[in-house]
Amino acid sequence: MLHLILFSIFAVLAVAGAINLLIQRHPINSALSLIVVMASLAVEYLLLGAEFVAAVQVIIYAGAIMVLFVFVIMLLNAGEEERSEGSRVATMIGIPAMLVGSGLISWILLAHSNTQAVPAGALPGPPRTIAWLLFHDFLLPFEVTSVLVLIAIMGAVVLAARPVSSPPARED
């Protein structure tokens, strides 16, 4: 019962954060509501017994990635979003599509699946077990992701670095 109450509180918080992300006009407000979503998802992971994933969610997602986002918003001095004609059409299609899509998914899942109860914390995911899986069964994917991260770092540096020798040609 306590699990259900905690689940409901943080599920409502996550959905409210996600909707606030859509409503807010200023990107910094959207970024902060995305942090709310990620923090409440970390609590959901804890309820499912995934301790390692919850910790990594807070450290990497709510920490590193969102700091990157906020940093870029500050760096580019991003102001309020401007509305335009195209966005009104997209709003008229997008919001009903979101409601229909999530409603359909909810209805299918609630009506047509055997609603097995997930016992909270029945499958503990401590770092020790995760590390065993990661370094034995998933060793090759793990090494491949290290190459991916290296390439991503180099790509980010190359893309974001200002060209030193020749100034960028403005063509407009």
Added chain:
Amino acid sequence: MVPLSYYLVLSGILFACGVAGFLIKRNIITIFMSIELMLNGVNLSFVAFAANWKALSGQVFVFFVMVVAAAEAAVGLAIIISVYRNRETLNVDRINLLKL
């Protein structure tokens, strides 16, 4: 004891919010944040299925998704900086050189 479908419904709602944000937002940074929201929704269903079927591989896959998301965020934000430097706008409606 929380039914599995509740977690899946929450995950579906978050994913749908991400899709809607991707469609209706005009700021390129906010569009990028909507993509992160979609990835988070998928991660939740990974962890819920992992707990339901007692398979820890689901949690390892969440780890991989996070690594890819971090790499994507670094490269994507570098691209955004580069776009802003060349076009001096963050509005996707004004980045329309390829449009007929």
